[in-house]
Amino acid sequence: MIRRFAVKTLLTLLLVFSLTQGKAGAGEAPPIVELGPMLGYVGPEEAHIWIKASAPASGGVIVGEGADLHKGRAVSGPDLNAETDNMGVIRLTGLKPATKYFYKTTMNGIPDAGSPHAFITAPSGGAKGHFRFAMISCIGELERYLHLPRAKASVTAAWRALAKVPVDFVLQLGDNIYAGTTDTGVQRRMYDWHRRLPPYRRLMAATPMLAIWDDWDYAGGTALGDSDGTASGKQRSLRTFKQHWANPSYGQPSDPGVYFKFSRGDVDFFMLDVRYHRSPNVSDDDGQKTMLGRAQLAWLKQELVGSDATLKFLVSGSQWTNSGKPDSWRSFTRERNGLFDFIRDNGIEGVVLLSGDRHITAGYQVQQRFVEITSSPFASENHPPPYPPKEMFMLHDKGNFFVVLDVDTRIRPPHVFFEVHRVGKGMVRRQQLSWQVINGAVRIPTCDIFVDCRN
Ligand SMILES: [Fe+2]
Structure with missing residues (x-):
């Protein structure tokens, strides 16, 4: 022997x-x-x-x-x-x-x-517990800026800032790279440049990173158009995305995409693909227009109704609010409202909406019912919010930000706090989302002008 x-x-x-x-x-x-x-x-x-x-x-x-x-x-x-x-x-x-x-x-x-x-390792499935996670979006820089010291400095500073804050995992909600093309070589170069940065590299070895994509890591960047289901070369982008991440799964066997579900104890996360099957933003909402595609939407509803999780985070690259830009759920309200009705009709509690994309960090109560937290930009520039702040209760639009969710389900009802961290400044806000607010039983006072939202 x-x-x-x-x-x-x-x-x-x-x-x-x-x-x-x-x-x-x-x-x-x-x-x-x-x-x-x-x-x-x-x-x-x-x-x-x-x-x-x-x-x-x-x-x-x-x-x-x-x-x-x-x-x-x-x-x-x-x-x-x-x-x-x-x-x-x-x-x-x-x-x-x-x-x-x-x-x-x-x-x-x-x-x-x-x-x-x-x-x-994560706690056993269904176990109550306390954990914290960060959500970030708009992380990189355009390739033409990568040689500039400021590009390296801003992304490096953001990762250094995040590394100082204790979190159990990080969700990257899109614009993780700014390739703006489905070209494999360009996308790989962008990922390589980013993953070579020492603070990001140190953090990724010790803190789980899970990701979905938005327009720039999917195809053209919204300004260039075609960051939807019509994008040519989208299969190429999907292959490159899968090669660069270690998510638990991607879409379904019969439905390609980057969407997946994972659980942390008794909390479920639904990471959505809002690009691969999306109809053009400008299409008429004729009953067929879709953000998720039929199979992903059916999957989401089925998973939601079958979930006995205390909290369910619905995570989308694009914003959910009615005051988003046209490249968001605002142009897909029929599908979005149908999902909201489904949640209401089935008595599903504990749903929180998360999003990125907007180059501002903001809070909303969508249709006076669902709380949405938008976290952006982690390391790129700010864009001014272009519309009156409908549904908005919070706005941080000067600087680089990440949001941390602090969740404790050992308590009944669960405690949910969100924290806004500004790179170079530290935590600038910590606020509780009560169970009543999460379930739409209590309205959050919204602001009518941006200056009020900034407080
Ligand atoms: Fe972005």
Whole structure:
């Protein structure tokens, strides 16, 4: 038995050695982890980790509960090769809920020389608990600005600011990069530039990042048009998106897209794709016009009505409010109101709307019923709000922002606070969303002019 084990070990070492030699080639440096690792979905029993290698290699991870990884388990991942620009996701399974794990990436079986990273698995499904998450959007810069020191400085400062605030995970709600095209090469360059920035890289190794897209990371950027279901090359964008993130899933087997659901204890998150199936904003609302597409909308309704979660966050790149710009749910009110009616008719409680896109951070009570928090811009410029502040109760429109949601479901009714953090200033607002406000039983005083919203 022992002899067989020794032979097996020797064979494994030989295999690793030959792979290393074979992939690196004579005189070439062996492949290293060039970007990442980035934590993606971290559930109660699994964790997804994204990496990009410097050259084709077999990626993997050693994971264990001890910092020295002495009893660590080696998990092999996909082949990282030219087809995926040497990127891939390693899926760790069989983990214990609410447990701290240490991990190191491996290239061709050889562990990374640096210190291990760590993460904590999510609590068991349905468990009550306290957690915090950040939501950000409008994160990057246009490619033509990337060479400018200020581009690097603003994105770096934003990630540094976020790293100082304790959160359990980060939601990136779109305009995560400003590619403005479906071209794979441009999109990859934008992701690479961003993920090379040291504070972002440090944070992504230790804090799960989950993402959906908006116009700039999907296709043309709204100004260029076609950031909807008619965009040519959208399949290319979808493939590139999937290669760069480690979300739990993407769309459904029969319906492509980046949407997915995940749960944290007894809280559900519905991360929506508001681009892939979207009708043009200017189309007539003839009964067919759609933001989500038929399959995604049906999926969302089915999941909502079947959910016994205390809170349900509906997360959209575009704003939900009636006072959004035309490139938002404002141009899709038939579908949106149908969803709102469905929530009301089925007595679904605890729904909170989240959004990005607008280059302002704002709060709304949509149709005097649903609370919406918009978080933007994390690291790009401000855009003035162009419409009278209908439904608005809060506005931060000067500076870079991220919003943190602080959720405690151990208390009945649950406590939900949101915090507005301004880069360079720290937390500028912390406000509770009472259970009555969340369920539309109490109206939040709205402001009629922008100056009042800024208070
Ligand atoms: Fe943006």
